[in-house]
Amino acid sequence: MKRIIVGVSGASGVIMARTLLRALRTADCETHLVVTNAARETWKLETDLPPSELDALADTVYDPGDMAAAISSGSFVTDGMIVLPCSMKTLAGVVSGYTDNLLLRAADVCLKEGRRVVLCPREMPLGRVHLRNLLSASELGCVIVPPMLTFYNAPRTLDDQIRHVVGKALLPFGIETDGFVPWKET
Numbered sequence: 062m063k064r065i066i067v068g069v070s071g072a073s074g075v076i077m078a079r080t081l082l083r084a085l086r087t088a089d090c091e092t093h094l095v096v097t098n099a100a101r102e103t104w105k106l107e108t109d110l111p112p113s114e115l116d117a118l119a120d121t122v123y124d125p126g127d128m129a130a131a132i133s134s135g136s137f138v139t140d141g142m143i144v145l146p147c148s149m150k151t152l153a154g155v156v157s158g159y160t161d162n163l164l165l166r167a168a169d170v171c172l173k174e175g176r177r178v179v180l181c182p183r184e185m186p187l188g189r190v191h192l193r194n195l196l197s198a199s200e201l202g203c204v205i206v207p208p209m210l211t212f213y214n215a216p217r218t219l220d221d222q223i224r225h226v227v228g229k230a231l232l233p234f235g236i237e238t239d240g241f242v243p244w245k246e247t
């Protein structure tokens with residue numbers, strides 16, 4: 062069974078984390094969820110759903126201030142981490158190693174242990190600081206999967222777009238998901 066850490070930061074699109082957690086549950090993955098305080102705020106502003114909607118989908122939910130949690134240690138072995146959505150602040154924390162919350166500490170641990178880290182950065186437009194940090198993240202070994210619109214998969218709804226992003230974020234872990242329509246030559 063795969064064990065994956067899901068980090069949710071305060072960028073727009075926190076609802077995408079629900080689709081990700083559902084996909085991981087369907088794929089029989091053990092999930093460890095950490096949602097930043099800012100993400101909880103964004104959740105309130107962008108959805109009319111209770112926070113428990115997200116928490117209920119994870120096997121373990123951590124307080125972002127709990128630096129003694131299992132996922133803050135390299136000896137807690139995981140397959141890696143996905144940050145969806147990834148704010149520019151969290152991106153800056155990942156590339157600088159500034160681990161002032163559990164999400165950032167978990168990402169730092171994954172990087173130092175050579176585990177997969179997938180970042181789904183969300184900002185528009187991207188400024189130079191963001192672009193520099195994205196390059197640094199890529200150089201550090203992170204896979205950058207921005208939640209971009211895709212049209213070759215013939216999406217009909219926003220959910221179709223989100224499922225495609227989630228499918229792309231899970232590809233580095235070798236996990237295939239429903240609703241992900243890869244490009245096929247006709």
Ligand SMILES: Cc1cc2nc3c(=O)[nH]c(=O)nc-3n(C[C@H](O)[C@H](O)[C@H](O)COP(=O)(O)O)c2cc1C
Pocket residue numbers: 069070071072073097098099100102103106107147148149150151152183184185
């Ligand atoms: C409704 C809303 C939408 C936001 N969208 C973004 C965004 O798309 N990208 C981003 O980098 N920050 C966005 N922010 C700002 C972040 O929430 C803020 O920088 C926060 O400090 C991030 O903290 P975190 O990375 O610890 O979650 C948004 C804030 C709100 C309230």
